[in-house]
Amino acid sequence: MKSYRLGIDIGGTFTDVVLIGAGGELYSKKILSTPRDYSLAIEQGVGELMAETGITGAQVAELVHGTTVATNTIIERRGAKVALVTTRGFRDVLALGRFRAPRLYDLTYRKPEPLAERRLCFEVTERVDAEGNMLQQVDEAELATIAEALKTEKVEAIALCFINSCINPDNELAAVRVLASKLPGVSISASTQLVPQIGEYERTSTTVVNAYIRPVVEKYVESLISRLSRMNITAPLMIMQSSGGILPGEVAARTPIFIIESGPAAGALGAQRLAAHVNLGDIIVFDMGGTTAKASIVRNNQLALAPETEVGGGAALGARMIKGGGYAVQVPTIDIAEVGAGGGSIANIDVAGGIHVGPRSAGAEPGPICYNRGGTQPTVTDANLLLGYLNPDALVGGDLKLAYDKAEAAMTDMGAKLKLSVTDTAYGIHLIANANMMRALKAVTSEGGHDPAKFSLVAIGGNGAVHAANLAEALNVRRIIVPPVAGLFSALGMLFADVEHQMITAFYRRLESVRAGDINAAAKSLMEEAHRMLITEGYTAEAQRNVVLHADIKYFAQSGALTMPFAGFPVTAAMLANVAKAYGDLHEQTFGYRSDTEPLQFVSLKIVGRGLSGTPRIPARVERAQERIAKEGTRRAYFGPELGWRETRLMPRKALGAKPVAGPLIVEEYDVTTVVRPGWSARVDDWNNIICERTEQARS
């Protein structure tokens, strides 16, 4: 019987595979990624897991996949040879960009070069004005000349983006028809068919990114499907989007811009669904891995979405900070703040005797000193080992033996330079790493006007639960949730997502001049298409389709818009009359103030169409079926100068029950270690989450 669901998350270093049965029994596998062909690691990982469990491909009912293939294609410059066709006068729209420098005071900084080189950027005579009036029809003779040039150049993909095409797409679509007829077999991406939103640089960039990565992603999806079918997995391949929904593989391959933040989105989405399922209220999702830590929030069961993202740039503290480091991609993306702090972050002493941690990371190779693979500089993981948080013999699940002595020797050397004991040095590194990560946590909470004390912290990623308690104390957070398979949670979380289609149409109008009929006319065909797509995918009953119309709105003189749903479709005069007040409310919630006298401006209309499954996406409880049980016992662990070294109890998750066990306590598992500090207790809830609660009064 087809009863298993398979989640696969590919990261830069590891590929995580999670398999869950109808009863919530869970199997997982973490193996090294295979960057030359990422689908290879999937075949290996899934193959090994099936061999170990005896589950066959035919038993897999559903397959969801999160992948970095889109991002890596850009970072590694492995995309298609792409040409851009744009309006006369704007050949350099990509290279000009927005002129923002992401790093101040760095003379050597260069922004990434355009993905379409200048000689492959072509201008064509055509023009539409800002109201959508046709000023000049597109010149088909010029297009024919361009087509010849593209043929000679053996261009593999074409991006089209004309000025104001988001208001009137006629010229752009006419150009698509001409080029498609003259260049069969060449992949064409048109801005109006992807993201018809105002802003020519962002829209062009989005279109070019899509054109550049599409052939690679299409090939990847094709090869993955054939590998899966060799394993008798015939369940349709679904891929995680940056917004937290999933899409059929073939659809995602045509519009790969929607899956750029696939992996990080899966973790946040999984935590959001889990929080709703077990009634956690508002949560901070804290995801700490080897090189970075990420934070996002869920309020009123809603993830915070940013209207766009950047790809190929460095870590950024969420949507609001200075940007310009990567290629703009105008698609809704879960707003995640990221800092370069993880288990592999390296501690160093500067010329003036100051100590810093990160952002350089030892990564997986050579890794921390204790991995004994050639690392020589102390890392956060080495500090955690010396503090007694990690098992000194070996990582429980892994067969990796740890070189405790080497880590201790290096930390002693560093301590000598700082005139500190080895313990104070290790604890200092742990605290400085926390201070760095606090920037990401505050970026999504207090800097956004949200008091972190009102949230629970969901700790995921391989190192999240080691650091969570200390961070929670500093934030006055009183509850931490460590879900099962926290170290591979993205692979599990993506299985909770719904099918989701996003469609966008430009609608740049002042609120006062808009009637409900205008909105309905602009959105009607896309609403119908959303329903049609969902029906094709099997959501035939009306009740299985949740298609909602949203508007992006801003105060006239404001730069960024906020997204607001309409209560139904078609939009009525009453719904429209409510927009101004509702926008004021939303603005106040988001930014802390409203400005009711300022005129409102519609920017675009967005349709989100979700397919609702007949069976619950989230199981009633999950439990690892192949757990290697760690030994119970005790170990000495250090909790800071006030609490000192404590003999600390060691327990596996299975041994914890509904009754709280007082800290200090360390829960060791295959993929994650949970540190429960003195003053906290831990228990397991019905869903098999570890719930850590503060039992002492908050600091200060």
Add this chain to the structure above:
Amino acid sequence: MTDNINPIRLELLSNALASMCDNMLGLVVRTARSTNIKNTMDFAATVCDPQGQLVAQGVALPAQLGAMTPALKGCLAWVGDDFNEGDIIASNDPYAGASHLNDVFMFKPVFVAGERVAILGLILHHTDLGGRVPGGNATDSTEIFQEGLRIPPCKIYEKGRPNVALFRVIEHNTRVPHRVMGDIKAQIATLDGGEVELRTIISEFGVANYKAYTTELLNYTERLARANIAALPDGVVEFTDWNDDDGAGPGAGPVKLHVTITKRGEEFTLDFTGTDPAGRGALQPNLHFTTSCACAALRTVIDPDIPNNAGFFRVVKVIAPEGCFLNPRFPAATGARGQVGFRIRNLVFGALAQLLPDRIPACTGGSEFGIVFAGYELNEKKERKPFLHLEYHNTTGQGGGPVSDGQDAGPYCIGNLANVPVEIVEAESPLRVEQYAFLPDTGGAGKYRGGLGIVRQYRLLNEEATVQLRSDRHLHPCWGLHGGQPGAVARSTLNPETDHAEKLPSKFVRKMKEGDVFRAEMPGSGGYGHPFERDPEAVRRDVLQGKVTPAHARAAYGVAVTDKGVDLAETKKLRAAQSAR
């Protein structure tokens, strides 16, 4: 490290203060009204010690690097001992340490058990504070009295109570009271929010420790700066650059700007002696703004992670004689000092290039271009409504560098302003942008080419508009280095390629009529090294990409590029012939 200072705690304090300043910036973004503030992040949050020394500053905009200390000094000089819990001092007076009238500084003391332990500062750029031209950016004001409301240091809050008179004066001296008063309130709320967080930090450390550790933070910064500077070669280097004019219209010649940089051991002195006397217009920065811009350039050659606090300023000295163009006497206007501020950064780079020839690129391209279109248009109901469109294109690209070409449209790391999308311009103003693109052959020729100049061409769709332009580099191009050529100069043209075409100056206020076209050609960056040393293949690539024409390749680089590639024999002949000349 001083004894009994724990380096871990020092790093934690440094991080906590930086995070607190970030949080204050977050508060401004959340509470301020003006979108300009939010888009350009034109604000700065700081914490100072009780004597007014800068201890920490959040993400510092280059133009605000050295701004806080002199303004606070001006305020402390006025307030004396009468600085109490619940007070907030406000000032925008360039002649009391502030910068230009739009930047309003506010300071709030933090008392613990009756003792002043810290002072919080916040600068916010306000949209309009009156004056003869909206926005306060006119180049041709000749006295500060024309530029708007001058607020000398005074208490906007006294012992927790608002100074109603001052609030009313500000409200009645701005064209956009709703917005400006909202931003003033945001500024005060942010200081209050910062105080709460700083109190938490102080109570975690204890007052005595907090004081000891902030003192050490300055010493640590000084040590770090000294170690960084010591690693650079010693020397005395000079450089001269020219501003086309003083901003106040015809009648004055170009303005000479000069700097001598002395690097000895662990210290830097930047001396602007030799600069021309102050002129008539509003382009002149005061000493504090000169200092900020000069230090911004300097920071690019040392570790950018050195904290920005008083420790840094112990090893860097900036001198500009009173009465010179970079330190004018009262009552000179300073409203449009942004243009010359960019020039100061490049001036300092020009000198540093001689000290560090293998690190400093040739002059950044651009004419410090800022343009305003304003007037009245008819809306859908045929009512006359005001419109105002303002945009800046301060830089165009990077100068050729020691190891690579200057990036075309490469961002400027010590000035950070986004452009405005063409589609937004067209949706919100009666303008059509007809071209926004690179200009071939405008990058300074060199072994490493300078970035290309950029054209932006506007057509007015309204019956009339007033246009104000602030720019430069029509006469004095962006310089090359070590044998590299300068970039092409800037040009402004009304109605190009018509029988009524008109060449316009770099700065003007004039009317435009419906259908008029304004073409702004912004200058290219300087080249690095002699153009004949450029790899002919690199020249061919530029020709292939349409960045250099074959004719320019021949004339400037001595390279013959044909359809088939580089004609090596011809190139050899060209280079020999031109070298012989």
